[in-house]
Amino acid sequence: MNKEKRRVVIAGNWKMNKNARETRTVLEQMKNISVPEKVDVVFCVPAINIPVAAKEAAGSKISIGAQNCHWEKSGAFTGEISADMLKYYGVGYSIVGHSERRQYFGESDETVNKRAAACLENGICPIICVGENLRQRENGTTKDVIRQQVRGAVKGFTQRQMAGCIIAYEPVWAIGTGKTATARQAQEVCAYIRQLISEIFGRQAAEGLTIQYGGSMNAENAKQLLSMEDIDGGLIGGASLKAEDFEKIVASAQ
Numbered sequence: 001m002n003k004e005k006r007r008v009v010i011a012g013n014w015k016m017n018k019n020a021r022e023t024r025t026v027l028e029q030m031k032n033i034s035v036p037e038k039v040d041v042v043f044c045v046p047a048i049n050i051p052v053a054a055k056e057a058a059g060s061k062i063s064i065g066a067q068n069c070h071w072e073k074s075g076a077f078t079g080e081i082s083a084d085m086l087k088y089y090g091v092g093y094s095i096v097g098h099s100e101r102r103q104y105f106g107e108s109d110e111t112v113n114k115r116a117a118a119c120l121e122n123g124i125c126p127i128i129c130v131g132e133n134l135r136q137r138e139n140g141t142t143k144d145v146i147r148q149q150v151r152g153a154v155k156g157f158t159q160r161q162m163a164g165c166i167i168a169y170e171p172v173w174a175i176g177t178g179k180t181a182t183a184r185q186a187q188e189v190c191a192y193i194r195q196l197i198s199e200i201f202g203r204q205a206a207e208g209l210t211i212q213y214g215g216s217m218n219a220e221n222a223k224q225l226l227s228m229e230d231i232d233g234g235l236i237g238g239a240s241l242k243a244e245d246f247e248k249i250v251a252s253a254q
């Protein structure tokens, strides 16, 4: 299967930005952007704004996603949110294992694996984030880090579960820094991710997998990144907060 047959998913990661009122206002503008036929557009908003966002996006081409999801259905896990709760609002996607969660909140490959499995059980597509930091890139261990994170995230998954996932390659040194990986650097790692998935789940699973790039993707660099053979979409932080920037990225996914 070639690139043309894969799902293109452009996802905004709003991180800890915008209150309910601002969420409504921005989504009102986003609803009017033109979305090419084969592109899925998602906004992963703070959990508290999911009800407002879901209501605002209803009937439009926009899907609402979460930024995290716990693996248990319910219980004594103060501050966490379950996939069952997300499902109630029709959430279609959830980021899992974002580098900020790994860095500041102790997320490990094991918890990423459990969170992704819980999403899949509830019909939510996990956007599994992997990526090396600057030190790892500079000392030449990027592929080792990616291999460990990818294998850990999908450990024990069936082919069917794998088919329900997205993997996002987000080099930590490129997130929020304005330093984008070059299209060649991004392509190289995304191709490696596809190879790893092929080794575990077979060629067909690998060829069908949507792989996103994330890290300072913007209106200027999106077209080149998205034209690479193994980059099927983007996970976008800063540039997903303003409709005019985001619209250009979506348009360049064509």
Ligand code: PGA
Residues within 6 Å of the ligand: 013, 170, 174, 175, 176, 177, 178, 214, 215, 216, 217, 235, 236, 237, 238, 239
């Ligand atoms: P950025 O964030 O686009 O602001 O670099 C990307 C992300 O963290 O998902």
